[in-house]
Amino acid sequence: PPRRRISGFNRRLLAYALAALLVFACLTVLNLSQLPASVANDASLVAKHDRESHSLGQSAHIAWRLQSNRLYEHRGHEGLPDFRPANSDQELRIRDLLDAGWPPAELYATTTNSSNFNKGFALEAGLHDSYVAMSSFAANNKERRLLPSNASQRILSQLERLTGQAAVSLVSEFPAGSQMKLLLQLDAGTGGASVVFKPRVYDRDRVMTGSVVAGRDRDNAEVVGYHLGRLLGFHRGPVASPRLLNLTAASLAATPRLRETFYRRLSDNRLCLWGVCRYCTGRRTGVCAGPDEVLEGVAVLMLPHRLALKRHRHPWARNYASNDAKAAWQLGENPCNSQLLSRLGPGVLLDLIDTSILDFLLGNADRHEFETAAGIGGQQLVVTLDNGKGLGNPYHDELSILAPLQQCCRLRTSTNSRLLALQGLLGAATQAALCRSGASSLPSSGPLLTLEHSAALDRRLDRVLRELDKCNRRLGPAAVLVSDDARLTL
Numbered sequence: 450p451p452r453r454r455i456s457g458f459n460r461r462l463l464a465y466a467l468a469a470l471l472v473f474a475c476l477t478v479l480n481l482s483q484l485p486a487s488v489a490n491d492a493s494l495v496a497k498h499d500r501e502s503h504s505l506g507q508s509a510h511i512a513w514r515l516q517s518n519r520l521y522e523h524r525g526h527e528g529l530p531d532f533r534p535a536n537s538d539q540e541l542r543i544r545d546l547l548d549a550g551w552p553p554a555e556l557y558a559t560t561t562n563s564s565n566f567n568k569g570f571a572l573e574a575g576l577h578d579s580y581v582a583m584s585s586f587a588a589n590n591k592e593r594r595l596l597p598s599n600a601s602q603r604i605l606s607q608l609e610r611l612t613g614q615a616a617v618s619l620v621s622e623f624p625a626g627s628q629m630k631l632l633l634q635l636d637a638g639t640g641g642a643s644v645v646f647k648p649r650v651y652d653r654d655r656v657m658t659g660s661v662v663a664g665r666d667r668d669n670a671e672v673v674g675y676h677l678g679r680l681l682g683f684h685r686g687p688v689a690s691p692r693l694l695n696l697t698a699a700s701l702a703a704t705p706r707l708r709e710t711f712y713r714r715l716s717d718n719r720l721c722l723w724g725v726c727r728y729c730t731g732r733r734t735g736v737c738a739g740p741d742e743v744l745e746g747v748a749v750l751m752l753p754h755r756l757a758l759k760r761h762r763h764p765w766a767r768n769y770a771s772n773d774a775k776a777a778w779q780l781g782e783n784p785c786n787s788q789l790l791s792r793l794g795p796g797v798l799l800d801l802i803d804t805s806i807l808d809f810l811l812g813n814a815d816r817h818e819f820e821t822a823a824g825i826g827g828q829q830l831v832v833t834l835d836n837g838k839g840l841g842n843p844y845h846d847e848l849s850i851l852a853p854l855q856q857c858c859r860l861r862t863s864t865n866s867r868l869l870a871l872q873g874l875l876g877a878a879t880q881a882a883l884c885r886s887g888a889s890s891l892p893s894s895g896p897l898l899t900l901e902h903s904a905a906l907d908r909r910l911d912r913v914l915r916e917l918d919k920c921n922r923r924l925g926p927a928a929v930l931v932s933d934d935a936r937l938t939l
Contacts, residue, residue, distance in 0.1 A: 666837030
């Protein structure tokens, strides 16, 4: 049969439609090119909140309690990972580790419904004093840690409760960093405390691929990093606790500049905000609350103003100018020499090596700067701030994070002893620590530490010990292992 011809009018109409489609595609590409690659790739994900639920009856996670020397399943669903230690000996070893550094579970609040977190808990006697005690210690620090070694377990539990639950009086934009964070001024009864709130952006089982620094910060990495650092004996990180934030109340307590970034998502009328930051470019980078107007995230306790921090460029910083370009230390240059030791001091250098182990276990390759605070005798100690790029890909071990250990081949004897004690049970011990503090029993979209990331902790710890063994075989343990009070040489 004869083919039908397209009329002149229809041909012009088709040409206009194709031209309009081409212009729209070009504008989209141009718009995305103005964002960092990690933000552009995740633009379609940052507003996703479909799976969120804050009801304990629906929360898809396993919480654990350490009770009667037994780690047991407290709540969960079929098909979820089982974090139970392999045998009773592991349970006892984990219990001993936690009893040495974690407050008993009964010191933590048992509040588990979202309304308590929205309104904040009633301040109890001594809570104000716990923050004042931390401030006083920070101003007169005689140890290489943010809290004194003899700090009571009650003070520690109160600081964690204060961080995760205390009522909020003012919400403002946090000026530092490239991603959206909120500065929450806590109730006046806390002694002037404030916290940095990082919202949850990804589902817990999201695997980050591509660059080792891809994606936005993971809120659970801050909480896991805080407890993991304490397990390793590194007491140089601020308190971090899961937190639920009522966005309706936050919008009323927000500064005028921040309030302008709140909006309603058209598809489901959920309350969202995009915040104020370098990469906060409107609704495409916004985060949305659940159906109950509650936004899940993590709160990190701001260090007291009396603790003056000094910022430094990390000797093992990556080259962020290009995904392909490598830094000098990645091309064979070893920055670990006598000049570096003289510039940083032995304590700071050993702190950086400790921190590289913590970062490797978490998978955090974004330590481009570091902060120090005054320590023993005027020396500086490294404060481990910002673990947000951890827990990205549990199937990839980024060995370059361990460059400080590999190139310096020095390690504190106390760190070495702790690593050996945790071998084979680091994942289970970290999960137990989260449960002891109550972090894993909060209403949540999923476990703070998934089975895959728990397994990665044990696998990566084995790799750390293998790298340390290479140093011991090359230089001898006497040269590699350094006591805390020994003279360090390179």
